[in-house]
Amino acid sequence: xxxxxxxxxxxxxxxxxxxxxxxxxxxxxxxxxxxxxxxxxxxxxxxxxxxxxxx
Numbered sequence: 001x002x003x004x005x006x007x008x009x010x011x012x013x014x015x016x017x018x019x020x021x022x023x024x025x026x027x028x029x030x031x032x033x034x035x036x037x038x039x040x041x042x043x044x045x046x047x048x049x050x051x052x053x054x055x
Contacts, residue, residue, distance in 0.1 A: 020046050
């Protein structure tokens with residue numbers, strides 16, 4: 001199986017706030033503003049960035 005680097009991904013969840021907190025707690029992510037240049041933005045869109053590196 002090949003692995004490819006990416007700077008973004010799209011996932012769908014029924015509990016957005018709970019899932020956002022899980023990403024923050026598990027991967028050390030930090031919530032950031034949704035970029036203005038995102039296509040087809042929704043009110044439920046969430047953007048996070050990694051605050052520490054995982055190997």
